[in-house]
């Protein structure tokens with residue numbers, strides 16, 4: 420079992436600015452073997468001390484377990500006394516950090532459709548209650564919803580009107596995003612109710628959750644219009660909305676010496692874990708992150724993170740239309756990034772020190788070929804925006820790549836001169852001899 424720990428990728432500093440841990444994020448998302456893979460992001464978001472990190476550590480245990488142990492008996496839960504590690508889930512200094520944490524290694528796996536994907540686990544936390552920090556929380560929550568393909572909204576004891584209201588921003592944004600292929604703005608939303616007390620009304624698990632959700636999303640005659648609209652739009656913005664009722668884990672979990680092992684959890688909680696965790700990661704439920712109906716790769720996700728963070732730091736208010744504009748920009752930036760990387764790869768390979776130099780016009784010929792490949796990559800990549808906007812980005816791309824040519828020319832000339840110098844030396848030495 421891997422002993423890695425979650426790492427902070429988004430921090431909030433004292434001035435209420437968001438800080439992206441750029442190097443950390445690059446190490447995770449731009450790793451050579453994952454950067455081009457479509458991404459599944461499972462996020463658990465909600466207030467502090469809600470058992471999010473605890474649960475994520477059990478997700479991790481499942482993902483780290485061999486396939487033959489992922490059975491109905493719950494063999495993946497491991498040994499009775501194994502301490503629970505991965506996401507720091509107990510007190511300590513991390514407890515009140517607002518921000519986003521990630522497990523530093525994506526899990527490479529295959530969806531039911533046979534597609535190779537990278538699965539990332541994300542822990543999102545904030546206070547969600549006091550008004551002074553409401554901007555912080557809504558931004559952190561917004562970021563995690565925009566970035567994840569499975570958003571698990573962790574709630575205590577019940578699903579209430581306020582909890583639904585937090586989703587308004589996304590439903591409004593979802594309305595602006597008209598996907599050509601008819602797909603919805605977001606993939607999966609799960610309300611996860613912890614310590615569900617009314618098991619006699621709705622049983623623990625997915626089935627009871629479905630019943631509760633139906634009740635909560637029901638539109639009644641006397642309901643004010645905003646509430647009706649919100650309910651209508653929640654379903655229309657997510658491909659799937661579900662609810663799961665989790666029992667109390669038992670009071671042993673609050674003992675300071677408890678190490679997270681599963682044998683001290685209540686039987687109901689253990690059974691719920693056995694139902695919940697395998698269903699989230701079942702190949703048919705591995706939902707690839709899509710933006711505007713287009714699959715997002717790990718490298719694309721890096722660009723989305725950067726764009727959203729910059730935007731959220733500069734705007735005092737995030738609105739559905741600002742999210743929409745920034746999503747559009749990020750999609751274009753992701754296309755630029757991929758095109759540029761294609762160009763650089765070809766040119767670096769042709770002009771690096773290991774390859775022989777070419778005659779001057781050879782560099783221009785290679786440049787033209789690399790440029791054509793880059794333009795092809797840009798055009799193929801799913802983008803949002805008008806033809807005019809896309810055209811402007813393409814023109815800039817061509818200009819930027821054209822600007823690279825002199826540098827490659829020099830690299831090649833340098834090798835040419837070195838070669839000439841060495842040849843002259845050999846000649847001189849031969850003459851001398």
Ligand code: GDP
Nearest residue numbers: 466467468469470471472473508509613668672
């Ligand atoms: P987080 O702040 O949401 O990440 O919460 P943690 O995962 O750090 O857990 C906080 C405390 O709640 C720990 O002492 C856990 O043992 C305990 N805990 C974990 N799951 C649950 C749960 O479902 N219900 C309750 N009541 N406590 C839990």
Ligand code: MG
Nearest residue numbers: 471472507508
């Ligand atoms: Mg936590």
